[in-house]
Amino acid sequence: MGINSPLTQNLMPNKTFFWFFLPTGLAMILFIGLPIISTGIQSFYAQHDQVVKEVKKCDPFGCTVSIVVDNEETTKLREEKPLGKFNGFGTYVDRNHLAIDEIKKFWNETENFGAFVDQVTNLPFYKALIFTLTYCLFVTPNVLLLGFIIALSLNAVARKIRGPLIFGTILPMIVTPLVGSLVLFWMIDSQGIIGANIQNLMNDPYLSLKSSKTLTWITIIIYGIWHHSPFAFVVFYAALQTVPQEPVEAAIIDGASRFQRIKHIVLPHIYPVVTFVALISLMDNFRVFEPIIGFSAEGSAQSLSWLIYDNLVNEEVILFGSAAATSMMTIVGIAILLAPVLIRTWKEFKTAR
Amino acid sequence: MRKILVTLLFLLFGTSAFADCNIKSGSINILANDFPALRTFVETSKQCKGSADFKVTHSSEHNKIAVPALTANPSEFSARIAANSSIVPLMNQDLIRPLDDLVKKYGKGIQDSQLITIDGKVMAVAFMANTQHLYYREDVLKDLGIAVPKTYEEVVAASEKIRASGKMQYPYAAAYKAGWNLAEEFVNMFIGHGGEFFKSGSAQPNINNAKGVATLNMLKKLSELSNPDYLTHDSEAIKVEWESGNVALMTLWASRSGTLLDDEGDPNITKATKLSGPATVGGGNIPAATLWWDGFTLAKNRSDADAEATFRALAHAASNKKMVADAADQAVWLVEGFVPTPKSIGVIEAVKMGAKPYPMLPQMGLMHGALGSEIVEFLQGKESAEQALKDVEAAYISKAKEQGFL
Numbered sequence: 189m190g191i192n193s194p195l196t197q198n199l200m201p202n203k204t205f206f207w208f209f210l211p212t213g214l215a216m217i218l219f220i221g222l223p224i225i226s227t228g229i230q231s232f233y234a235q236h237d238q239v240v241k242e243v244k245k246c247d248p249f250g251c252t253v254s255i256v257v258d259n260e261e262t263t264k265l266r267e268e269k270p271l272g273k274f275n276g277f278g279t280y281v282d283r284n285h286l287a288i289d290e291i292k293k294f295w296n297e298t299e300n301f302g303a304f305v306d307q308v309t310n311l312p313f314y315k316a317l318i319f320t321l322t323y324c325l326f327v328t329p330n331v332l333l334l335g336f337i338i339a340l341s342l343n344a345v346a347r348k349i350r351g352p353l354i355f356g357t358i359l360p361m362i363v364t365p366l367v368g369s370l371v372l373f374w375m376i377d378s379q380g381i382i383g384a385n386i387q388n389l390m391n392d393p394y395l396s397l398k399s400s401k402t403l404t405w406i407t408i409i410i411y412g413i414w415h416h417s418p419f420a421f422v423v424f425y426a427a428l429q430t431v432p433q434e435p436v437e438a439a440i441i442d443g444a445s446r447f448q449r450i451k452h453i454v455l456p457h458i459y460p461v462v463t464f465v466a467l468i469s470l471m472d473n474f475r476v477f478e479p480i481i482g483f484s485a486e487g488s489a490q491s492l493s494w495l496i497y498d499n500l501v502n503e504e505v506i507l508f509g510s511a512a513a514t515s516m517m518t519i520v521g522i523a524i525l526l527a528p529v530l531i532r533t534w535k536e537f538k539t540a541r
Numbered sequence: 542m543r544k545i546l547v548t549l550l551f552l553l554f555g556t557s558a559f560a561d562c563n564i565k566s567g568s569i570n571i572l573a574n575d576f577p578a579l580r581t582f583v584e585t586s587k588q589c590k591g592s593a594d595f596k597v598t599h600s601s602e603h604n605k606i607a608v609p610a611l612t613a614n615p616s617e618f619s620a621r622i623a624a625n626s627s628i629v630p631l632m633n634q635d636l637i638r639p640l641d642d643l644v645k646k647y648g649k650g651i652q653d654s655q656l657i658t659i660d661g662k663v664m665a666v667a668f669m670a671n672t673q674h675l676y677y678r679e680d681v682l683k684d685l686g687i688a689v690p691k692t693y694e695e696v697v698a699a700s701e702k703i704r705a706s707g708k709m710q711y712p713y714a715a716a717y718k719a720g721w722n723l724a725e726e727f728v729n730m731f732i733g734h735g736g737e738f739f740k741s742g743s744a745q746p747n748i749n750n751a752k753g754v755a756t757l758n759m760l761k762k763l764s765e766l767s768n769p770d771y772l773t774h775d776s777e778a779i780k781v782e783w784e785s786g787n788v789a790l791m792t793l794w795a796s797r798s799g800t801l802l803d804d805e806g807d808p809n810i811t812k813a814t815k816l817s818g819p820a821t822v823g824g825g826n827i828p829a830a831t832l833w834w835d836g837f838t839l840a841k842n843r844s845d846a847d848a849e850a851t852f853r854a855l856a857h858a859a860s861n862k863k864m865v866a867d868a869a870d871q872a873v874w875l876v877e878g879f880v881p882t883p884k885s886i887g888v889i890e891a892v893k894m895g896a897k898p899y900p901m902l903p904q905m906g907l908m909h910g911a912l913g914s915e916i917v918e919f920l921q922g923k924e925s926a927e928q929a930l931k932d933v934e935a936a937y938i939s940k941a942k943e944q945g946f947l
Contacts, residue, residue: 234942234943234944234945235943235944235945236945237945238633238903238944238945238946240903241660243659243660243661244658244659244660244661245657245658245659245660245901246656246657246658246659247625247657247667247834247898247901248654248655248657248667248670248834248875249670249832249834249892249897249898250898254900254901254902255902255903256632256659256660256903257632257633257635257903259632259635262635263635273945275943279943282939282942282943283935283936283938283939284936284939284940290935310918310924310928310932312914312936377770378768378769378770393710394769395769396768396769396770398769398770398772398773399769399770399771399772399921401921401923483773484718484719484772484773485773486719486720486914487719487772487773487914487917487921488772488917488921490914498910498914501605504604504608504626504627504629504630504906504909504910505630505633505906505907505910505940505944506608506609507940507943507944509943510940510943
């Protein structure tokens with residue numbers, strides 16, 4: 189054995205690790221790191237002041253005098269400073285993002301806290317943030333719970349039928365998110381199978397799942413749970429296969445109930461995997477986007493990712509600065525959300541050493 | 542064998558003689574919206590492509606592709622079929638070229654009224670006009686003894702009567718999908734009330750006033766008479782509603798009348814579908830509608846040879862008497878030789894009534910975007926009209942500051 193302790197023998201030497209990691213690392217820098225830096229830089233710039241001039245415009249309906257952008261002047265400005273006008277955190281604090289000035293104003297002007305909250309949640313960024321967080325908070329735990337229950341149940345059924353059952357269970361994940369949400373969208377239409385039945389059930393012909401904000405949110409959250417559970421299930425199911433059988437058998441002999449076995453043996457064993465799934469789910473859910481498009485829910489539910497999309501494609505003028513600022517804040521948001529889990533993992537890692 | 546060859550030669554020379562445009566080289570790539578009239582237009586221009594390469598992208602997402610695709614150098618597309626609103630971002634970014642020389646050289650059949658000139662330079666060649674106007678079900682209105690509505694107040698009254706009669710639960714429809722469509726309805730109604738979007742001579746918003754409130758209240762009244770899912774309905778969705786017989790009064794694009802009145806669907810509904818001009822609102826005398834033109838523009842970042850080939854092909858269609866005669870039902874063509882049909886009544890009435898064109902201002906796109914998302918909560922009954930208008934102005938101001946307009 190020599191001087192190497194068994195522990196260090198199992199670890200990869202740093203040099204080997206470096207060469208293994210190099211291709212991945214380079215790809216990450218190129219495709220993730222640099223774009224993030226570029227986005228960050230872009231978020232600090234705004235467009236140059238527009239130079240406009242009055243001109244005569246004629247079309248089939250007549251002539252008018254109105255303004256156009258003076259392209260010669262603008263080209264000169266652009267050539268001098270191709271990035272635009274430096275704006276610092278200007279975009280971050282404007283009304284469409286953190287809205288610092290507006291919030292101060294609301295705080296001074298509103299009489300009670302409720303009115304203040306109403307005003308703040310009416311701002312686009314906070315509106316989107318609240319939906320995004322609500323979605324995360326409802327979807328993530330339910331995905332973990334449902335995934336775990338499905339994994340446990342499937343683990344208990346006869347091996348023969350397990351294959352087809354597993355396939356059926358992961359189907360929601362295989363279906364493209366947009367298609368999945370569109371199918372549900374048509375089902376909840378006021379003339380679709382779910383929508384029409386709910387109207388009958390509630391005896392309210394004006395009830396529409398799509399026009400009510402609350403019901404739209406609930407629909408999207410249910411869709412999110414349906415779509416993400418298979419991922420949790422697959423990982424949990426794999427983890428369940430590694431649970432050692434001896435302690436379980438011992439527990440059975442000791443008279444432990446099924447619930448007690450799961451609580452005291454299975455859960456502690458697969459705990460790291462739960463953390464992993466929770467992390468990935470949180471990250472995924474914080475970027476919720478497809479269902480909003482699929483359900484045409486822009487009116488009732490906006491997420492941070494949707495705001496970025498809106499700035500980039502829904503405007504006839506592309507708002508790069510706005511989109512970049514929201515992107516950066518989304519990254520910060522994910523970091524804040526993940527911080528508790530990451531800190532905990534880091535502590536455990538240190539104590540394990 | 543010889544016969545086939547002769548036929549082929551005949552076809553080859555036959556078409557080029559007919560098309561009269563013998564294009565020898567260059568490549569043509571067109572970006573256009575997707576509706577029947579534009580397909581006809583592009584197909585017609587293809588007839589005269591000669592030996593040039595010819596590609597076309599028809600997409601309802603054309604607005605999202607246009608600026609990035611034309612910014613590239615060389616540009617992906619050599620031509621973009623644009624409209625009053627979508628030419629603005631191209632102008633703002635200096636992405637399209639003046640057409641004066643090409644018009645002089647190859648634009649014989651194009652009428653002067655088709656030329657879109659900005660600051661004395663021809664920037665686009667229009668070939669059709671469009672607007673949103675009223676469609677009504679003659680049978681339903683007759684049964685209940687309702688006169689064809691001329692104002693939105695009458696539309697509301699008529700719809701309420703139809704609902705009360707139990708014939709239809711949601712008798713009115715318009716494209717109120719949150720975003721661009723909903724904002725377009727606001728623009729129409731606001732112009733109908735005589736509103737101006739900006740304080741004169743500046744980019745400062747001017748919608749938070751009595752006219753804005755009246756506009757929102759009218760939109761809300763109409764939305765209450767529409768299918769409760771109205772915030773998810775675009776032009777295509779309300780067309781389907783109409784064809785299912787759920788709707789008796791509708792505001793829809795003139796360019797959609799072709800597919801609405803085709804042979805597909807229930808013949809009784811198609812037979813009873815009638816068109817009238819756009820409605821006025823609030824006692825105003827100009828219609829609550831905007832006039833639109835569709836025309837072609839040429840990319841700046843593309844070789845002169847490609848631009849020339851593209852112009853010749855498109856000019857062939859934009860001056861084609863045969864096309865406008867064959868497809869007279871599909872659009873109101875601005876091309877010489879067009880004879881209006883019953884389906885063009887919407888646009889012709891709108892022009893007669895003095896409808897205004899959609900404002901072709903550099904900052905209008907930002908206002909349109911802000912309207913599309915900020916008035917939703919008012920329609921849902923979650924905030925007051927004044928608050929919604931205040932939000933629109935605030936959202937617009939932030940965006941306009943970022944873009945350097947304020």
